[in-house]
Amino acid sequence: MRAVEPTFERTADPENLQHIASAVRQKIVRTIALAGLGHVGGDLSVTDILTALYFDVLDIDPANPLKPDRDRFILSKGHCAAAFYSVLSLRGFFDPAAVDTFMKPLSPLNGHPNRRKIPGVEANTGPLGHGLPIGLGAAIGAKVTGQSWRTFVVVGDGELQEGSNWEAAMAAGHRGLDTLTVIVDRNRFQQGAGTEATNRLEPLADKFRAFGWDVIDVDGHDVGALRDVLATRGSGKPRAIIAKTNKGRGVSFMEDLVDWHHKVPNAEQVELALKELAR
Amino acid sequence: MSAAEAPRADGAVETFDCRVAFADEVIKLARADQRIVVVCNDSVGSSNMGAFQKEFPDRLVNVGIAEQNMVGVGAGLANAGMIPFVCAAGPFLTGRATEQIKADCAYSQYPVVLCGMSPGMAYGELGPTHHSIEDFAWMRAIAELIVMAPVDPAETRQAVQWAAQSGKPVYMRVARFKIPAVTGPDHQFEPGRISTLREGSDVTLAAIGTMVSRALDAADLLAEEGISARVLNVSTLKPLDDATILKAARETGRIVTAEEAVSSGGLGGAIAELVAQHHPVPMRILGVPGFAPTGDTQFLLDHFGLNAAGLAKAARELMGKGGD
Numbered sequence A: 001m002r003a004v005e006p007t008f009e010r011t012a013d014p015e016n017l018q019h020i021a022s023a024v025r026q027k028i029v030r031t032i033a034l035a036g037l038g039h040v041g042g043d044l045s046v047t048d049i050l051t052a053l054y055f056d057v058l059d060i061d062p063a064n065p066l067k068p069d070r071d072r073f074i075l076s077k078g079h080c081a082a083a084f085y086s087v088l089s090l091r092g093f094f095d096p097a098a099v100d101t102f103m104k105p106l107s108p109l110n111g112h113p114n115r116r117k118i119p120g121v122e123a124n125t126g127p128l129g130h131g132l133p134i135g136l137g138a139a140i141g142a143k144v145t146g147q148s149w150r151t152f153v154v155v156g157d158g159e160l161q162e163g164s165n166w167e168a169a170m171a172a173g174h175r176g177l178d179t180l181t182v183i184v185d186r187n188r189f190q191q192g193a194g195t196e197a198t199n200r201l202e203p204l205a206d207k208f209r210a211f212g213w214d215v216i217d218v219d220g221h222d223v224g225a226l227r228d229v230l231a232t233r234g235s236g237k238p239r240a241i242i243a244k245t246n247k248g249r250g251v252s253f254m255e256d257l258v259d260w261h262h263k264v265p266n267a268e269q270v271e272l273a274l275k276e277l278a279r
Numbered sequence B: 001m002s003a004a005e006a007p008r009a010d011g012a013v014e015t016f017d018c019r020v021a022f023a024d025e026v027i028k029l030a031r032a033d034q035r036i037v038v039v040c041n042d043s044v045g046s047s048n049m050g051a052f053q054k055e056f057p058d059r060l061v062n063v064g065i066a067e068q069n070m071v072g073v074g075a076g077l078a079n080a081g082m083i084p085f086v087c088a089a090g091p092f093l094t095g096r097a098t099e100q101i102k103a104d105c106a107y108s109q110y111p112v113v114l115c116g117m118s119p120g121m122a123y124g125e126l127g128p129t130h131h132s133i134e135d136f137a138w139m140r141a142i143a144e145l146i147v148m149a150p151v152d153p154a155e156t157r158q159a160v161q162w163a164a165q166s167g168k169p170v171y172m173r174v175a176r177f178k179i180p181a182v183t184g185p186d187h188q189f190e191p192g193r194i195s196t197l198r199e200g201s202d203v204t205l206a207a208i209g210t211m212v213s214r215a216l217d218a219a220d221l222l223a224e225e226g227i228s229a230r231v232l233n234v235s236t237l238k239p240l241d242d243a244t245i246l247k248a249a250r251e252t253g254r255i256v257t258a259e260e261a262v263s264s265g266g267l268g269g270a271i272a273e274l275v276a277q278h279h280p281v282p283m284r285i286l287g288v289p290g291f292a293p294t295g296d297t298q299f300l301l302d303h304f305g306l307n308a309a310g311l312a313k314a315a316r317e318l319m320g321k322g323g324d
C-alpha cells in the first residue's frame, strides 16, 4: 500500500480538527457496516485522540512512513482498527477507498493492525496489554541512541486490567522516560460491562502517579484541548493523559451503551448515525 | 460474528455451535454441585455464560481483561476445593497464560478445566492474533495436561461431565464454528479413546474438531473412486489413543491428518511421532501452514485445503493416484 494525497492537511486549528474528526467518524460507521464486523463503540471514543495526534501532533511523513526520526504511535487497543485505518488513510498513508475491504477475504486490512501490511503501523496489536511495553522499549531505544522523537501509546481503559501495562508503567517511571506518553481512552466501558463494575480502575490517576508518572486529565472529545496537551513535552517523567470519553461518541443511540462494543449497525441505523455525525 | 456461524453445507444438514451445549451442561452440573465455578476475562458473553451468571452470580468470577490472573485464580479456586471452568477466547487463554497453565495447573495438579472458546480460526476476520491455532502444540507440550477437542454438542456435554469429575487439569476446545453432529446416539466419549466413525482399509483419515465432518465427506468422495477410507475422530489429543492409531497404520498403511491448527506440533505431529517410532507409514499432515490471511472461517478452511476435497486429494496422493 502506498502514500496518496492526503484528504485533509495537517492543521493546528481546533475547528478544522473537529471537522476532520467528524469525517473520520462517518468513515468508521460506513466501514463497519460494509464489513459487517467491527468495534464501533471504541472506534468512536478514540477518534478525537487519533485525529489530534495524526493531523497535528505527530512528526510523521506518510510518504516515508519509516523515516527513522518519526514519532512512534502505537494503538494498543488494536480492536479499534477501523478508526486507525480511517485516520491513516485520510492522512495519506494509503488510499481511503482501500478501507472498504476491511476484514474481507485476503484484504491487508484485517480486524487488527498489521505492521507488515499497513504503512504507518508500528506494532501488531489486538491482544490487549501489548502496546505499552512496546512503547516503553521504543522510548528506551530513543534515549539510548540519543534521539528526541516521542512515543505515544493509546490504551483502552479496560485494557489496563492487564498486568503487563503496570510492569511497563513501573519501568517507565523508574527510568523517568519523559518522551513516553500514554493516552487512556477512558470511556468507562469494556466488552461486557462497565470497567468499574468488572474490575475497578479508580483512582486511576493516583495509580499512575504512584508509579512515577505525571498525569493530565483532559476532555477526550475536545480536539483542541487534546492537541494542546499532546503537543507539549513534559520533563523528567513519563506522562499519562487520561482522556475522558464516551463509548459510541457522536451517535445518540450508541453512546455509553456497552452493547455497541461490537454490535454492527443495520442500514437504518447507519443512515441515522451518518446524519448525526455530519452535524 | 455472523460469518463464522454460517452453516458449512447448503443448509440441508443441521449444524451446531458447541458453546450452547457447553454452557447448558456446565449449568446442569452447577445445579447439582456447589463446587462448580466459572472464571472468565470480560468474556461472559463470548463464552455464552450469561445464563450461568444469572443463575449463580456468586459463582462466576470475572477478573476483567487479565488472563494470567484468571488462570492463577482458577488454580486457587481448585486449591479451595472448587471445580473451576476457566473460559476465555482460545488464543488468549493458552497464549497469554501458558506458564500459569503449566506451573499453576498442570505441575501443581489442580483440577482446572481450561476452556478455549472459539478456537481455530473462528475469529477468522480478526486476524492471526485472534486465531487459536497454536493451542494444540502449546498445550500438548505441557506434561500431565489433558488436551481435548470434543467434536459436536453431544460429545461436548460428555467431555464437560468427564472433566468436572476427573480431578485433573484439562484443556478443552469449545468450538463455535458450526458443524453437524457426527456422533451417534450410542456414542460414549471416553478421554484418550479415539472413535472410529467409519471403517476403511486403504487409508486412514484422522481428524479433530471441525475437521471430522469434513473427513467424513472426504471418505464419501473417495468411496466414489473405489478408495476405502477409515475415519477417526480424535477427540482427545493427549493422551493419544496409541493402540487405535497403530492399528490403523498397520491395517491401512497410510494416514492423513487434519486439524484447524498449525500443521506442526498438533495432531499431525503427535501421530507422526507415534507411527515413526512404532510402525512408520506414509503420512500427509494437513493444517494451517503459517499466519493466515484475513477472511471468515469458511473461507480460510477452504483456502488452506482443509475441506473434503483437500483431504481426498491428500489421500489420493498417498495412494499414488496423483492429485487432481
Ligand SMILES: Cc1ncc(C[n+]2csc(CCOP(=O)(O)OP(=O)(O)O)c2C)c(N)n1
Pocket: A039, A041, A042, A043, A045, A077, A079, A126, A127, A128, A129, A155, A156, A157, A158, A159, A160, A185, A187, A189, A190, A191, A247, B041, B042, B065, B066, B067, B092, B096
Ligand atoms: C488479551 C486479550 N483478552 C481479551 C480480548 C478480547 N477483547 C477485545 S476488546 C475487549 C474490551 C476492551 O475494552 P477497552 O480496553 O476498555 O476498550 P474500548 O472500550 O475502548 O473498546 C476485550 C476483552 C483481547 N482482545 N485481548
